[in-house]
Amino acid sequence: MNHGDDPKASELDPFRNQPSLSRTTFLQALDPGSLDDGNATGRQNMLQLIQLRWIAVLGQVMTILVAQFVLNLALPLNAMLALVLLLVLFNVGSMLFLRAGNPVSNTQLFVALLADVGILTAQLHFSGGASNPFIFLYLLQLTLAAVLLTPRSTWIMVGITSACFAWLALSKQTLILQPAHEQGLNSLYVLGMLVCFTLNAALIMVFMTRISRNLRMRDIHLAAMRQAAAEEEHIVRMGLLASGAAHELGTPLSTMAVILGDWQHMLPFTKNPELLQEIDEMQAQVMRCKAIVTGILVSAGKTRGDSPTETTVHQFLDQVLEQWRTLRQPKQMLYENHFGPDMRIVSDSALQQMIGNVLDNALEASPDWLRVQVTREEDLLVLTVMDAGPGFAPEMLAHLGQPYNSNKGKPGGGLGLFLSVNVARTLGGSITAQNLLSGGASVTLLLPLSAIKLENGDDH
Secondary structure (H helix, E strand, O other), rough: OOOOOOOOOOOOOOOOOOOOOOHHOOOOOOOOOHHHHOOHHHHHHHHHHHHHHHHHHHHHHHHHHHHHHHHOOOOOOOOOOHHHHHHHHHHHHHHHHHHOOOOOOOHHHHHHHHHHHHHHHHHHHHHHHHHHHHHHHHHHHHHHHHOOOOOOHHHHHHHHHHHHHHHHHOOOOOOOOOOOOHHHHHHHHHHHHHHHHHHHHHHHHHHHHHHHHHHHHHHHHHHHHHHHHHHHHHHHHHHHHHHHHHHHHHHHHHHHHHHHHHOOOOOOHHHHHHHHEEEEEEEEHHHHHHHHHHHHHHHOOOOOOOOOOOHHHHHHHHHHHHHHHHHHHHOOOOEEEEEOOOOEEEOOOOHHHHHHHHHHHHHHHHHOOOOOOOEEEEEEEEEEEEEEEOOOOOOHHHHHOOOOOOOOOOOOOOOHHHHHHHHHHHHHOOOEEOOOOOOEEEEEEEEEEEHHHHHOOOOO
């Protein structure tokens, strides 16, 4: 299928206009949350801290109980369990904060890590201070800070943890366990250090992997947004160019129409039926060009306001397909509308152009046969265009919707499908393509009905 092509330089028409820039004005149903590029990552990172904090709660409870009832160490049990309860309450508050949909910034993450450091410091104070082997859990907090926070916040966290370590050392709290390094693993102190090291290593590996994945997904999302912005800018430039060209073409076309009208009444032409017929054909083509120029200006909002048009799904599709069939006159086009109950929608020329571009590409690949199917899948309008052409080349399928992605080898090729893909994406939809096993190819347009449905536009 020889797809992804641009309008011919010598023949523009309403189906080849650039998407109207008004589409984001009249389609207010577009989800603004889709533009959020960083909050989702912050929320995911906060969720990782919440999960880590639940592990800390479980670990602290188990450690306190083992030290108190197995090792028979004299610990201030009430104070330490109160700190565990405080950590639980803080974690519950963090969960409610997330569920409320609040944005998570560097400040929120810094406060969360600061609370963890504070409670860890208090627990160490009641269980041996700087002599407690679990003091190296500070390194876990610093590792999280280095990944999650800004450099300035991370250095502040380094200063805070260092100050906490120094305070614990100055408090001269003594752990009842003796180091006894010469006993190796038979020393409870050495075993405690081993447990602390293993815990640090395991948590760093697991949670750093998850956090790094979140950051990678954010970078991918930002790259996609930058690509979309560049493509939108490309479309705007094309729209301005088309609008300017339409203005320039208006005057010569009007002059040609006047001259041809005069020729119709001149004797050399009135006496020659063949010349008169050719003048009539030329006048028809000039009028068609003027209609095309008017369509370009209308799409750019130059001749009327950018107000939406109220219609229904069936009426819109039937009108677009009938108008396209009249202009293109395909040898055979099967049109099957299985959408179901009708629905009131709003539309502008961008939707018409999007469908027209897909049909034009299919017609060039398969002049003898086309098939158009319309169905509904829950909240999606599904329009599929099938042809009997040679199909897509693999490299075109891999880069579907990219500008100038065409195998026609002419300047500007590939912009038609590029424009259609961008219109669909702006409306929250998508365009996909595939080669058919029976030969030919199909292009499927998926468009959320919520993006074009009128308020109270119930099915009827």
